[in-house]
Amino acid sequence: xxxxxxxxxxxxxxxxxxxxxxxxxxxxxxxxxxxxxxxxxxxxxxxxxxxxxxxxxxxxxxxxxxxxxxxxxxxxxxxxxxxxxxxxxxxxxxxxxxxxxxxxxxxxxxxxxxxxxxxxxxxxxxxxxxxxxxxxxxxxxxxxxxxxxxxxxxxxxxxxxxxxxxxxxxxxxxxxxxxxxxxxxxxxxxxxxxxxxxxxxxxxxxxxxxxxxxxxxxxxxxxxxxxxxxxxxxxxxxxxxxxxxxxxxxxxxxxxxxxxxxxxxxxxxxxxxxxxxxxxxxxxxxxxxxxxxxxxxxxxxxxxxxxxxxxxxxxxxxxxxxx
Amino acid sequence: xxxxxxxxxxxxxxxxxxxxxxxxxxxxxxxxxxxxxxxxxxxxxxxxxxxxxxxxxxxxxxxxxxxxxxxxxxxxxxxxxxxxxxxxxxxxxxxxxxxxxxxxxxxxxxxxxxxxxxxxxxxxxxxxxxxxxxxxxxxxxxxxxxxxxxxxxxxxxxxxxxxxxxxxxxxxxxxxxxxxxxxxxxxxxxxxxxxxxxxxxxxxxxxxxxxxxxxxxxxxxxxxxxxxxxxxxxxxxxxxxxxxxxxxxxxxxxxxxxxxxxxxxxxxxxxxxxxxxxxxxxxxxxxxxxxxxxxxxxxx
Numbered sequence: 001x002x003x004x005x006x007x008x009x010x011x012x013x014x015x016x017x018x019x020x021x022x023x024x025x026x027x028x029x030x031x032x033x034x035x036x037x038x039x040x041x042x043x044x045x046x047x048x049x050x051x052x053x054x055x056x057x058x059x060x061x062x063x064x065x066x067x068x069x070x071x072x073x074x075x076x077x078x079x080x081x082x083x084x085x086x087x088x089x090x091x092x093x094x095x096x097x098x099x100x101x102x103x104x105x106x107x108x109x110x111x112x113x114x115x116x117x118x119x120x121x122x123x124x125x126x127x128x129x130x131x132x133x134x135x136x137x138x139x140x141x142x143x144x145x146x147x148x149x150x151x152x153x154x155x156x157x158x159x160x161x162x163x164x165x166x167x168x169x170x171x172x173x174x175x176x177x178x179x180x181x182x183x184x185x186x187x188x189x190x191x192x193x194x195x196x197x198x199x200x201x202x203x204x205x206x207x208x209x210x211x212x213x214x215x216x217x218x219x220x221x222x223x224x225x226x227x228x229x230x231x232x233x234x235x236x237x238x239x240x241x242x243x244x245x246x247x248x249x250x251x252x253x254x255x256x257x258x259x260x261x262x263x264x265x266x267x268x269x270x271x272x273x274x275x276x277x278x279x280x281x282x283x284x285x286x287x288x289x290x291x292x293x294x295x296x297x298x299x300x301x302x303x304x305x306x307x308x309x310x311x312x313x314x315x316x317x318x319x320x321x322x323x
Numbered sequence: 324x325x326x327x328x329x330x331x332x333x334x335x336x337x338x339x340x341x342x343x344x345x346x347x348x349x350x351x352x353x354x355x356x357x358x359x360x361x362x363x364x365x366x367x368x369x370x371x372x373x374x375x376x377x378x379x380x381x382x383x384x385x386x387x388x389x390x391x392x393x394x395x396x397x398x399x400x401x402x403x404x405x406x407x408x409x410x411x412x413x414x415x416x417x418x419x420x421x422x423x424x425x426x427x428x429x430x431x432x433x434x435x436x437x438x439x440x441x442x443x444x445x446x447x448x449x450x451x452x453x454x455x456x457x458x459x460x461x462x463x464x465x466x467x468x469x470x471x472x473x474x475x476x477x478x479x480x481x482x483x484x485x486x487x488x489x490x491x492x493x494x495x496x497x498x499x500x501x502x503x504x505x506x507x508x509x510x511x512x513x514x515x516x517x518x519x520x521x522x523x524x525x526x527x528x529x530x531x532x533x534x535x536x537x538x539x540x541x542x543x544x545x546x547x548x549x550x551x552x553x554x555x556x557x558x559x560x561x562x563x564x565x566x567x568x569x570x571x572x573x574x575x576x577x578x579x580x581x582x583x584x585x586x587x588x589x590x591x592x593x594x595x596x597x598x599x600x601x602x603x604x605x606x607x608x609x610x611x612x613x614x615x616x617x618x619x620x621x622x623x
Contacts, residue, residue, distance in 0.1 A: 264555065297460075
């Protein structure tokens with residue numbers, strides 16, 4: 001078998017294994033409570049009968065391993081079970097039905113952010129690396145260090161204050177519904193998207209700069225320069241083939257970072273995404289929804305990191321031409 | 324022959340710890356000085372909160388949403404508590420809880436990291452694989468889920484974040500300790516029959532301290548921001564405890580009202596700026612410390 005294929009398959013296997021372990025951890029978190037989840041919800045004073053009834057209603061009285069495989073089997077079919085909210089009443093709402101429209105909104109926001117942020121960050125990072133220690137480099141560095149160190153909600157409120165309340169360019173709350181048109185959706189999601197862009201551009205730009213500087217200092221780049229290759233050719237033919245791997249890692253790493261940033265930003269702008277749903281469900285301890293959200297976030301995070309790994313393997317010239 | 328012994332100049336006394344500290348500080352750049360002064364002010368505010376704050380932490384002293392003025396330096400919040408006092412108490416609560424969490428996370432992660440580097444074997448394998456799985460999920464997401472299971476309380480918050488963060492500390496401690504445990508002096512200590520505790524704390528730990536201290540600064544920032552985010556989301560530190568993250572959330576509606584009095588800044592920005600200033604300050608100091616201890620330069 002080709003060594004590249006072998007390594008890629010190994011990586012995929014490892015990624016699937018991680019996903020499995022993580023899903024077990026998410027499932028098991030409910031089991032770890034001393035006294036069980038029922039007692040935590042119903043309180044210490046609950047009679048054994050109420051606890052048993054509660055457990056039976058939620059199906060918690062059956063063996064954990066059995067419930068895990070049932071749960072994960074259903075999840076693979078897109079069925080996350082039923083929400084606890086209204087579980088005792090007549091209407092049972094399926095978690096998938098709650099999540100689906102919100103998942104679309106969150107991905108909409110994330111993709112919109114990525115389209116702006118990735119080219120911008122790469123451009124800034126490459127410029128900063130090429131003009132190292134210039135005024136531009138220092139200014140961008142100071143600005144990004146400050147952005148990284150500030151909480152997302154601070155940036156979000158600053159933007160909201162200036163662009164929504166003072167200048168009135170954008171709406172301060174990003175309410176969208178299913179009937180919202182595409183343009184309207186983009187307009188309403190603009191402020192959350194700009195907030196996320198500022199946060200991840202800072203990370204991405206710094207990492208791109210560091211990776212490129214590392215590369216530009218390598219002996220073969222010096223050799224290329226010494227033998228008289230022009231700056232442009234040196235970068236395109238000598239630096240770039242080796243830069244794909246670090247750049248892909250940087251992009252994937254930061255898109256994965258979006259997963260976390262999106263939670264806070266959605267709450268600030270009341271954007272109906274999956275992050276806001278998760279926070280609401282944590283407050284009401286609606287576990288099926290929380291677990292479904294956690295699993296989706298974790299899976300996205302793992303898959304993004306996995307794809308970065310694979311890109312860096314595939315683009316590695318040393319692996320493509322084995323000795 | 325012996326009479327002509329070379330005249331040795333008197334050996335200069337070794338610099339004391341304080342002299343060394345002074346020399347190091349004198350060479351610190353402005354950004355690091357700025358950072359250290361800001362951190363010092365925060366620490367003083369946190370320690371002396373009850374004496375500095377004009378009013379009590381949860382004391383209702385006026386009408387709701389009073390503007391900033393002579394009576395209330397920064398105005399009052401939604402139920403008439405003095406914002407300035409709450410900001411000062413917030414320093415104590417927010418920084419204190421974050422500091423405690425980071426200490427706990429280093430105690431767990433650091434000790435386990437060094438221990439597994441020394442022992443290797445199946446325990447190392449088991450812990451490392453579990454840690455890998457933990458690293459595959461973002462801290463904020465995992466913390467949200469565990470808080471939903473365990474319920475919202477300050478103790479749960481500290482324990483959960485310390486546990487999640489210790490996996491990050493473990494990785495670094497183990498990786499740096501692996502380079503030290505193969506040294507001859509560790510071997511000598513083992514042959515001498517020293518106990519495990521001695522080897523961990525007297526042989527290995529002092530030699531991996533500089534990277535761990537830098538990491539402590541960064542982890543503290545991270546924990547501090549995570550706690551602020553969780554409190555902002557309403558699942559972290561609960562009212563009436565004054566805390567900067569939840570104060571932003573409590574006063575967020577004020578952002579839409581024009582501010583007509585002195586500081587000209589809407590109320591949610593005070594606690595948010597307090598958070599941002601501290602993390603920027605710590606980052607400046609850590610940046611400088613990193614350059615100093617590792618001689619790290621990103622240029623060649």
